[in-house]
Amino acid sequence: MMINSTQVLFFTLTAYFHSEVLNYVYFTVVLCLYILIVGSNVLLIVVICVNSSLHEPMYMFLCSLFVNELYGSTGLFPFLLVQILSDVHMVAAPLCFLQIYCVYTYAHIEFCNLAVMSYDRYLAICHPLQYHSLMTPSKITKLVALTWLFPLLESVAGMFLTVTLQLCGNIIDKVYCDNYSIIKLSCSDTTANNLLGIVYMFTIILGIIVLIVYTYVKILKVCFSASTQTRQKAISTCTPHLASLINFSFGCFFDIFQSRFDMSRVPDALRVILSLYFLTCQPLFNPLLYGLNISKIRSFSKKLVFGKR
Template sequence: MENDTVSFYFNLTMFVNIGHYRYPAFIFCLLIYSFILSANLVIILVISREKTLHEPMYLFIALLSINSLYGSTGFFPRFLIDLLSDTHLISRPACFIQIYTLYTYASYEMTILGIMAYDRYVAICHPLHYHRKMTSKTLIKLATMAGIFPAFLIILCVSLSARLPLCGHEIQKIFCANWNVVKLSCVTTVVNNIYGMLTAIVTVFLPLFYVLYTYTQIVLICWTKSAEFKGKVLQRCLPHLLSFVIYSLVAFCDVALSRYNLEETNPFVAVMLWLELAIVPPVLNPLVYGLKLPEIRRHISRMFSWYKK
């Protein structure tokens, strides 16, 4: 029986025994998950039903909200069950499905933010060519690329890890992560390490550098313009820039923590840092865009006023 457990299950060891506090924690996380679902659904509904918001910038915001629903649904149901459970075993297929879901969610977030940076760059630096460059066909191509390319890279990465013979079953995390599984391998993992690094470069660092490049160009353009122009640019770009900075910081914390010796880390601090990736972007994205962009805020207010009547 023990051999079957080692072969077919992983044990998520970072769940801290919090006794009776598990129930308030469960209710708190359930409320957060409920807010993520409702807030992002409102953003999607408003953008889809209002024809005046059928512009590239707002459609990309809707994609961010769809991705938030995808990533949070891939994390929270299992996490909520584990909060109330005394054992935290997860089958190997379920573990690799969770890895695929969370890693594609993270990659989609970065690629969508990169495409949004391109949209802002064209709108501000090449306004006369904006409608010629950002056509419906271009939007479909960009959205398709943002969806298919990361998924292809991640599924190869997960497939390489799933083939490894493992000499253990304990994962020091509250969810399955590729690096933690690879560390359990009985054989060399050079191929996995190289491919994992290439995947990180393509899905994380290239969008990161591209966003930095586009905003450098935007700042240079704004430098010579009037205060009114700078104000309009700031109003348009600030929500995207906030989302990008927040997500980059959260992702950096997760990557840094996965390489750190967890025995020297407070378990509660480690759990809270891991929760940031699943909670902070899906919670803040609808707040940032819903409150900062007047067009979305106005339509949300109008929609709720209509429902009250």
């Protein structure tokens, strides 16, 4: 019998392990990770906001990136902490759809942020003399606004199609609510969902990938013909961005792969880790990566934490 998703009161998550002793270990590990993520990202946001010398385009985009890490991790970690200590892993349907929206908008915003940052590095390295005239405060504001508003609005269409699906069950084989898992429960036609996914893949994502590749091809050309000092500056500013981009891309690939292919032969613990990778490692990886590699952020962070001059 088909039931509309608006009539489903709850979904059951079946990927949790049942062990009274280990549950407290998992809870402690997840709580520590969440505290570390919140603390490190908030620290760098404060450092950038309170130091006028960091009110430059690159740092403004980094601040946007750190805010998104807080947004994405907050959409997951409190939910995980509650579920780990719960005996019955059920989630109310409205909360499940809200989490799906948070997770997917986080991923879209992250991708857009990284694309804007690559464009910023392209202007700084390939057009250094015109950089400040090209990257004006007005343009920075528009780029940050577009980075956030477009994914937040674009995801509404996908969520509407998912919420209106007719479902034959409410079992999700993951530790958090996932859009594709809901679609797999559908008894109705999912053509519209699939078409939207294809359109998004071949327009927005492909467009962003082309932009990033184009900027780095131009940057490499400049590096090959530039002085050693310019080459070192380009490498020092682009390396953290490339590392973050690669890390996030791998995380998304892990999640897509394990959602769409049979992973029954893979150990349960590994499946859970792969599905959580881009939601846990990226928010932890970015503040450590940029905080340690960018000297201005590193020195101001030390001053703020330890009071050293």
